[in-house]
Amino acid sequence: MTREQPRPAPRFTARHVAMVAGILIVASLPFLVLGANPASRAAGTATPPPRGTDTGDVELVELLEFECLPVAKDETVGEEQYAVPLPPFSKDVFPCTRCHDKPDDFNPTPRNLTLDHLGIKLVHGPREQWCYGCHNPTDRDTLRLAGGRTVSFTKSYELCGQCHGPKLRDWRLGIHGRRTGCWNGKHEYLLCVHCHDPHAPEFPAVAPMPRPKTPAEIRLDHNAENEQ
Amino acid sequence: MKKLPLYPSEPVQTGESRRGFLKMMAQAAGITLLASCDAETRERFFQQNFRELSPAQLRRAIARMERDYKDQYGADVRVGAEPAIDGVIFAYALDLSRCIGCRRCVHACVWENNLSRDPEIHYITVLEMEKRHGVDLHHADAYYEADQVPREGHFYFPVACQQCDHSPCEKVCPVGATWKEPDGVVVIDYDWCIGCRYCMAACPYGARHFNWATPTIPKGELNPDTHILGNRPRPKGVVEKCHFCLQRTRNGRYPACLEVCPVGARKFGNLLDPDSEIRQVIDTKRIFVFKEELDTQPKFFYFYEA
Numbered sequence: 198m199t200r201e202q203p204r205p206a207p208r209f210t211a212r213h214v215a216m217v218a219g220i221l222i223v224a225s226l227p228f229l230v231l232g233a234n235p236a237s238r239a240a241g242t243a244t245p246p247p248r249g250t251d252t253g254d255v256e257l258v259e260l261l262e263f264e265c266l267p268v269a270k271d272e273t274v275g276e277e278q279y280a281v282p283l284p285p286f287s288k289d290v291f292p293c294t295r296c297h298d299k300p301d302d303f304n305p306t307p308r309n310l311t312l313d314h315l316g317i318k319l320v321h322g323p324r325e326q327w328c329y330g331c332h333n334p335t336d337r338d339t340l341r342l343a344g345g346r347t348v349s350f351t352k353s354y355e356l357c358g359q360c361h362g363p364k365l366r367d368w369r370l371g372i373h374g375r376r377t378g379c380w381n382g383k384h385e386y387l388l389c390v391h392c393h394d395p396h397a398p399e400f401p402a403v404a405p406m407p408r409p410k411t412p413a414e415i416r417l418d419h420n421a422e423n424e425q
Numbered sequence: 426m427k428k429l430p431l432y433p434s435e436p437v438q439t440g441e442s443r444r445g446f447l448k449m450m451a452q453a454a455g456i457t458l459l460a461s462c463d464a465e466t467r468e469r470f471f472q473q474n475f476r477e478l479s480p481a482q483l484r485r486a487i488a489r490m491e492r493d494y495k496d497q498y499g500a501d502v503r504v505g506a507e508p509a510i511d512g513v514i515f516a517y518a519l520d521l522s523r524c525i526g527c528r529r530c531v532h533a534c535v536w537e538n539n540l541s542r543d544p545e546i547h548y549i550t551v552l553e554m555e556k557r558h559g560v561d562l563h564h565a566d567a568y569y570e571a572d573q574v575p576r577e578g579h580f581y582f583p584v585a586c587q588q589c590d591h592s593p594c595e596k597v598c599p600v601g602a603t604w605k606e607p608d609g610v611v612v613i614d615y616d617w618c619i620g621c622r623y624c625m626a627a628c629p630y631g632a633r634h635f636n637w638a639t640p641t642i643p644k645g646e647l648n649p650d651t652h653i654l655g656n657r658p659r660p661k662g663v664v665e666k667c668h669f670c671l672q673r674t675r676n677g678r679y680p681a682c683l684e685v686c687p688v689g690a691r692k693f694g695n696l697l698d699p700d701s702e703i704r705q706v707i708d709t710k711r712i713f714v715f716k717e718e719l720d721t722q723p724k725f726f727y728f729y730e731a
Contacts, residue, residue: 370702372710375686375689380693402525405526405569409531409550
């Protein structure tokens with residue numbers, strides 16, 4: 198794989214590693230909550246859900262780790278030079294050419310895969326869409342735009358932007374996507390695929406955190422304290 | 426009708442009088458009391474409004490607070506007093522089409538800002554509204570419970586302090602304990618607040634909260650990074666509210682609610698910087714403010730992704 202963009206400065210990389218780690222932890226929280234505490238999902242209307250901060254501390258500790266370094270205003274990156282962290286590949290999957298090493302050996306017929314990549318279920322775009330709509334059959338380490346141009350995985354946003362133009366525009370402006378770090382620092386960018394699974398981009402629904410107490414409940418608490 | 430004499434019939438007393446005696450006694454008692462207590466108590470009693478503190482007084486007040494919190498919570502608390510940054514006015518924007526109502530922001534705020542766990546105070550209220558009614562407070566529920574959010578046919582409308590430019594709360598405060606800082610954040614001097622709660626009545630957003638009892642924060646959960654006008658632990662009997670995480674934002678960081686938002690619905694930045702994220706939102710999205718008809722001029726903007 199050829200890197201098409203200048204390598205970011207070491208400080209930048211380290212910060213991004215921390216950022217991605219933070220985001221992974223926070224992103225996995227809904228699942229931790231669902232897995233660890235099924236009671237909170239099944240909370241009825243009569244009793245308020247359990248109020249715990251066990252899940253929250255993880256988030257907060259991660260959030261407090263950030264160090265903000267003032268960055269000079271004129272360091273803004275040019276339009277095509279986004280310094281982004283590396284794509285979040287599944288373990289041991291990249292480079293793809295390790296297995297797909299013969300450029301001409303591919304079956305262009307859309308079908309369900311039965312040998313490998315069984316974990317991938319494509320729920321994205323029209324039904325005609327399948328692997329080679331995005332992946333480049335002749336060089337698996339790259340992606341292929343609709344017009345035939347290839348792009349590297351580090352610039353996958355170009356591919357996404359073919360259909361999601363307004364989102365790409367907003368992302369370039371710095372107003373699409375999660376933000377962590379500093380409001381007055383250099384704009385930092387994650388790839389689309391850091392948050393959206395490209396094969397199934399819809400976010401799963403999550404369990405909400407505990408609701409506030411109603412005035413009636415506060416009154417009950419207060420009366421109970423007085424009786425003690 | 427009896428006419429009142431122009432001059433008192435008795436000559437004016439120039440020497441002792443009952444009133445003079447009592448006055449003198451009261452003064453003496455006061456001086457004795459003040460002299461008998463230590464310098465710290467004296468200073469605590471005479472502490473000025475935050476805006477009138479000299480640098481030396483501010484330093485002493487901060488040292489005193491840090492000692493107090495050490496005793497109270499057993500933690501080394503940093504009470505910062507970073508002033509507003511020149512050329513910065515903070516503003517916030519929230520994308521209603523993204524918010525899924527998961528309340529992560531509500532609880533991140535509680536932990537970050539040392540909010541009382543019991544009695545419970547939340548700065549952010551997430552209202553569940555019905556899509557067919559739009560933004561309508563008659564069809565809004567702050568106490569929704571669900572296995573999964575977002576729920577079909579609903580959208581979510583988080584409300585906290587709107588940091589109004591024409592802030593009604595500031596106007597009604599009888600003692601000047603709340604004011605707008607140069608960076609646009611409406612703050613409260615917790616030592617100057619008398620707890621009359623006029624500001625709570627004046628606020629059209631329900632953004633101000635009163636400490637009916639001494640706030641409880643479990644010992645290990647105190648956030649030790651605080652700001653004197655922000656998230657330092659509050660005493661009983663004062664009003665508090667969202668302050669855009671002054672302890673973070675005046676040091677360049679994002680507010681806690683923004684960083685925790687799992688869908689990236691929250692945007693924050695400097696209103697005076699044309700390249701800032703908040704200005705990009707204002708320039709490219711159709712934004713609106715909550716209860717615009719009241720002319721409170723909020724610095725909190727809502728928008729829908731179009």
